[in-house]
Amino acid sequence: MRRVSHHHDLTVLGLQKSILEGAGISAFILNNHSWWMGNGAVSLLCLCLGERELTNNPLFAPVLCIVEDAYFEEALEILVAHHAALPQGTDWTCHACAAEVPGTLDACWQCRAEQPTEHRQ
Numbered sequence: 279m280r281r282v283s284h285h286h287d288l289t290v291l292g293l294q295k296s297i298l299e300g301a302g303i304s305a306f307i308l309n310n311h312s313w314w315m316g317n318g319a320v321s322l323l324c325l326c327l328g329e330r331e332l333t334n335n336p337l338f339a340p341v342l343c344i345v346e347d348a349y350f351e352e353a354l355e356i357l358v359a360h361h362a363a364l365p366q367g368t369d370w371t372c373h374a375c376a377a378e379v380p381g382t383l384d385a386c387w388q389c390r391a392e393q394p395t396e397h398r399q
């Protein structure tokens with residue numbers, strides 16, 4: 279088992295998982311309440327943070343893992359190629375909640391506010 283990707287949006291990981299499985303690489307998603315549970319220090323840190331900080335912190339984001347470590351390099355290549363094929367917008371700041379939103383999204387991942395039209399491509 280090896281982590282290949284993490285993202286705050288489970289639907290993104292679900293897409294990446296299906297891409298890997300389409301290439302014959304077994305993958306699964308661990309959510310932010312399972313994979314780090316064995317680590318007391320991280321759990322303690324978690325208690326000190328609010329839910330919003332948790333979801334903004336990549337350390338606590340859901341992670342995509344592959345079952346066979348041997349496929350790690352291949353899996354990364356596939357995901358990088360997939361990412362490069364996506365339209366790349368400019369990252370923007372949500373006007374409603376001030377979250378940093380990747381340019382590939384046209385609505386805020388945190389509060390679902392629409393991206394202001396002047397930033398769209």
Ligand SMILES: [Zn+2]
Binds near residue numbers: 376386389391
């Ligand atoms: Zn927002």
